[in-house]
Amino acid sequence: MARRIRNSWWARFTFNGITHCERGTYALVGGEAGGFCAAVELSDSERDELLALCRQRLDDFREQRGVEVFAHRSRHRTPISGSINYRVLTRARGRCECCGAHEHQRALEVAPIVPRNQGGSDDLSNLQALCFRCNAGKRDTDSTDFRGLQASYALREAGCVFCALEGSGRVLLENELALCIADAYPVTPGHSLVIPRRHGANGLALHQPEWNAVVELLKQRREQLSAADASISGWNVGLNSGEAAGQTVFHAHWHLIPRRRGDCAQPKGGGVRGVIPSQQRY
Numbered sequence: 267m268a269r270r271i272r273n274s275w276w277a278r279f280t281f282n283g284i285t286h287c288e289r290g291t292y293a294l295v296g297g298e299a300g301g302f303c304a305a306v307e308l309s310d311s312e313r314d315e316l317l318a319l320c321r322q323r324l325d326d327f328r329e330q331r332g333v334e335v336f337a338h339r340s341r342h343r344t345p346i347s348g349s350i351n352y353r354v355l356t357r358a359r360g361r362c363e364c365c366g367a368h369e370h371q372r373a374l375e376v377a378p379i380v381p382r383n384q385g386g387s388d389d390l391s392n393l394q395a396l397c398f399r400c401n402a403g404k405r406d407t408d409s410t411d412f413r414g415l416q417a418s419y420a421l422r423e424a425g426c427v428f429c430a431l432e433g434s435g436r437v438l439l440e441n442e443l444a445l446c447i448a449d450a451y452p453v454t455p456g457h458s459l460v461i462p463r464r465h466g467a468n469g470l471a472l473h474q475p476e477w478n479a480v481v482e483l484l485k486q487r488r489e490q491l492s493a494a495d496a497s498i499s500g501w502n503v504g505l506n507s508g509e510a511a512g513q514t515v516f517h518a519h520w521h522l523i524p525r526r527r528g529d530c531a532q533p534k535g536g537g538v539r540g541v542i543p544s545q546q547r548y
């Protein structure tokens with residue numbers, strides 16, 4: 267696929283002495299290439315050649331002027347050792363510790379929590395994984411501890427029946443942030459619960475990675491039940507959030523209820539509208 271390089275980039279390359287321009291044709295200063303025209307689409311190989319030449323020129327430039335030339339752009343991004351980098355990214359499970367974006371959505375960067383210019387160290391305890399967008403929004407003056415958010419995933423409450431599920435033998439499916447069990451008092455056969463691991467009453471206040479984890483298990487459980495029972499022809503998915511909404515266990519959980527033709531006398535009235543019986547029919 268051909269790609270186009272924006273005119274403003276050429277102008278910047280030229281300003282920085284990487285390319286020069288002659289009658290609308292740009293060529294690398296000192297490069298072997300005959301010249302690239304700004305108005306044409308570049309093929310992948312031409313693009314690679316251009317990038318390689320740019321890198322070469324940048325390396326030469328750095329060597330000439332010393333690495334300090336880019337220091338203003340990387341005040342909190344000076345190289346962190348590869349193995350520490352890896353450990354921070356592994357600990358974050360490939361997600362931005364601020365917004366939860368996955369590394370496949372937005373590239374992750376390892377950044378200090380307490381900025382270096384405020385005495386922050388390169389120790390593992392002072393590093394976090396942020397997507398480029400969150401990292402760009404985080405200024406040197408900000409020392410918000412996103413690890414607090416990360417640590418909150420570990421919250422469990424003594425005496426909570428759902429917090430006690432881990433390792434109980436009742437778990438049917440699980441991922442890093444959520445698990446799935448069979449409902450102890452099924453409304454229909456197969457009625458299952460999907461529960462975030464983190465203790466919290468409010469199912470609408472999940473962190474984005476938890477929403478993803480819950481949705482993932484709802485899908486997996488649905489597939490499992492569908493494969494095992496051909497009579498299932500519909501589903502109700504529900505969250506009771508708050509006492510007024512009928513929540514009885516104050517650790518958020520989603521109900522996944524398989525439905526079958528004829529499982530209630532009036533199918534049209536059997537859906538989630540039924541939470542207020544007088545409003546069920548319309």
Ligand SMILES: [Zn+2]
Nearest residue numbers: 362365397400
């Ligand atoms: Zn982010």
Ligand SMILES: [Zn+2]
Nearest residue numbers: 426429465517
């Ligand atoms: Zn709990």
